[in-house]
Amino acid sequence: MRKAQELNIPAVFTHHTRYREYAQYVKLVPKNLSEKVIGSWLLDYMTRCQHIIVPSEPIKESLANSYGITDRVTVMPTGIDLTPYKTANGTAVRQKHNWGPDQTIIISVGRLADVKNWPLLLDAVEIALQKHPEARFALVGDGPERPSLEKKVAKMSVADRIEFVGRVPYEEVPAYLKAADLFCYASVTETQGLVTLEALAAGLPVVAVDASGTSETVSDGVDGILTPEDSRALAEGMDKLLSDKELYRQMKKAALQKAADWDINVLTQKLLDIYAQAAADKKAGYYVQAAKADDYYSLNWRKFFR
Numbered sequence: 001m002r003k004a005q006e007l008n009i010p011a012v013f014t015h016h017t018r019y020r021e022y023a024q025y026v027k028l029v030p031k032n033l034s035e036k037v038i039g040s041w042l043l044d045y046m047t048r049c050q051h052i053i054v055p056s057e058p059i060k061e062s063l064a065n066s067y068g069i070t071d072r073v074t075v076m077p078t079g080i081d082l083t084p085y086k087t088a089n090g091t092a093v094r095q096k097h098n099w100g101p102d103q104t105i106i107i108s109v110g111r112l113a114d115v116k117n118w119p120l121l122l123d124a125v126e127i128a129l130q131k132h133p134e135a136r137f138a139l140v141g142d143g144p145e146r147p148s149l150e151k152k153v154a155k156m157s158v159a160d161r162i163e164f165v166g167r168v169p170y171e172e173v174p175a176y177l178k179a180a181d182l183f184c185y186a187s188v189t190e191t192q193g194l195v196t197l198e199a200l201a202a203g204l205p206v207v208a209v210d211a212s213g214t215s216e217t218v219s220d221g222v223d224g225i226l227t228p229e230d231s232r233a234l235a236e237g238m239d240k241l242l243s244d245k246e247l248y249r250q251m252k253k254a255a256l257q258k259a260a261d262w263d264i265n266v267l268t269q270k271l272l273d274i275y276a277q278a279a280a281d282k283k284a285g286y287y288v289q290a291a292k293a294d295d296y297y298s299l300n301w302r303k304f305f306r
Contacts, residue, residue: 001045001048005048008282009282010049010050010051010275010278010279010281010282011048011049011050011278012049012050012051012052012053012274012275012278013045013046013049013051013052013053014052014053014054014055015042015046015052015053015054015059015063016055016191017059017191018059018062018189018191019038019042039066042067043067043290046063046067046069046288046290047287047288047289047290048287048288049287049288050072050277050278050279050281050282050286050287050288051072051073051074051274051277051278051281051288052069052072052073052074052288053073053074053076053271053274054073054074054075054076055075055076055077055078055191055192055213055216056075056077056191056192056193056212056213056216057075057216058191058212058213058216059075059191059212060073060075067290067291068290068291069288069289069290069291070291071288071289072277072281072286072288073288074270074274076267076270076271076274077192077194077197077216077217077262077267078192078194078267079262079263079264079266079267079268080194080197080198080201080259080262080263080264081264082201082259082260082263082264084171084174085174085177085178085198085201085202085203085259088174088175088177088178088202089175089178090175090176090177090178090179090180091179092175093172093175093176093178093179094179097138097163097165097179099136099138099179102134103134103135103136104132104134104135104136104181104182104242105135105136105137105138105179105180105181105182106125106128106129106135106136106137106138106180106181106182106183106184106238107137107138107139107140107176107177107179107180107182107183107184107199107204108121108137108138108139108140108183108184108185109139109140109141109173109176109177109183109195109198109199110140110141110185110187110195111141111142111143112139112141112142112143112144112145112146112149113143113144113145114145115187115189116145116186116187116189117186117187117188117189117209117229118139118145118149118186119149119152120186120209120229120230120231120234121184121185121186121231121234122149122152122153122156122162123231123235124184124186124231124232124234124235124238125137125158125162125184125235125238126156126157126158126235127231127232127235128235128238128239128242129158129161129162130157130158131235131239132239132242135161135242136161136162136163137161137162137163137184138163138165138176138180139162139163139164139165140165140166140167140168140173140176141165141166141167142166142167146164149164150164173198174198174201174202177198177199177201177202177204178202178203180202180204181204182204182205182206182207182238182241182242182248183196183199183202183204183205183206183207183208184206184207184208184234184238185206185207185208185209185214186208186209186229186234187209187211187213187214188209188211188212188229189211189212189213190211190212190213190214191212191213192213192216192217193213193214193215193216193217193218194217196208196214196217196218196224197217197259197262199255200217200218200223200224200255200256200258200259201255201256201259201262202255203252203255203256204252204255205223205224205225205241205248205251205252205254205255206218206223206224206225206255207224207225207227207234207237207238207241208224208225208226208227208234209226209227209228209229209234210226210227210228210229211229214226217258217262219254219258222251222254222258223251223254223255223257223258224251224255225237225240225241
């Protein structure tokens, strides 16, 4: 921000996530105070900008509710380069992991952290695998929760059909998704649901918990199934797609069509239009306006960083 002011150029801020939810990670400081400091800092920063980009409608609504910021806020998802998903081939991945041609692979991708709701997903997977002996589950990713999740799986009757793939290079993720048949996800803390969009780009129907971010990318009953945050409901969604081949075929086709709408080339032009608007606003002396801000105006966040 200092550099933008120094060069007298417009500032555009991408409000990427729900920042105040990370207050729980600030040690030795009460959570409510951490939330206020974060909120105050965001307010100060955003009102020095000409435009704010948010990845989803829920984030836009949160800005309106918390700060009264409604103008110069544009919903624009991150977008995705579809080329790697069009060219990826999952054959080598299936061979590497000994996934047979008759096996159905359920997959999920993400950091193995507690905010991703993995225990609930694994409970759902256990139920689904018990009903579908031809299915396997592959979890791609690594993180601090991996040891506890591995212990949980070790106690399951289907443990031999659940595989912790670990971290793979980002450029290999499209091949892993192409090697699978169904994508499942249980996180309720996503701001956009980029990982579900990547699954759609690979032609995978998605079964996921109906939550912010994920619901922005997955259309329930069209290219996936959204469920309550309940392991049995999630398992029923998996079972529905694994049991109905025609429904699966329709959703697979719809998944590819949905991904095309998020093509990075299409969204790049929208971003250029936002920059042009920001440049005009800077010249006119316009900054993002906050109509209300709860109690954030009364808190001087700078004193906490002296």
